Amino acid sequence: DGHRNCNIKLEPEETKKYNGICPVCGKPLTIGVLNRIEALSDRGEGFKLEGAVPFKSLVPLEEIIADAVSQGTGTKEVEKEYKNLIEKFGSEFNILLEVSPGNLEGVTLPEIAEGIIRVREGKVFKEPGYDGVYGKIRLFSQEEQKKLSKQETLF
Incomplete structure (x- = not known):
């Protein structure tokens, strides 16, 4: 609202x-x-029906990279890192769901690896939409984002 x-x-x-x-x-x-x-609604938030099929919530890899490096999703830096990760690990689903944190940290920036882990764990910041403004998913708090944007990227 x-x-x-x-x-x-x-x-x-x-x-x-x-x-x-x-x-x-x-x-x-x-x-x-x-x-x-x-x-x-006739049920409270978080209610799970017995026998319900489990699900996972994901954020596109390109958006994770962009949030971690404080860049837009269409930038060259983000596209370059996206291609690097796909080349190393295969599909985006494999990266988002299967690749170990250690393997991620060995290939990409720690902030990107941390972003992927946060998505897996559901530890994201949800900014709700309102009155025609789209909601957003953020991986880092505003304070963390300020620290990240002050750091130089390694691309």
């Missing part, structure tokens, strides 16, 4: 607290998908 013009994003509980009104300008908030899901 949120209001793009005021750069406000709220969780459904917060939206209820403000009665669906933007706390900055007083106009109605745009209600998001999560709010609608909670309104229709």
Whole structure:
């Protein structure tokens, strides 16, 4: 839920607290998908149906590399490292799911290896979307990102 013009994003509980009104300008908030899901849901978050097929959540390798080196996904540096990893380990799925942390660290930057491990473990930062603004998945906190962007890359 949120209001793009005021750069406000709220969780459904917060939206209820403000009665669906933007706390900055007083106009109605745009209600998001999560709010609608909670309104229709008959189960709590995290509920798992007995016998449900397990799944894994992944982030594209190119996005992991880009986040780790503070570059855009279409940059030459990111593409070069992507090709390097694919050449060394085969498929993107193999890299994201199977290659050991030690093998990753021996071939790529520690930040990229750490990003891949965080995705495997589900330790990512979720920035929800709001009012037409897409949500984002980040691998590093804002503080970590600042430190990474100050470091020189090895490409």
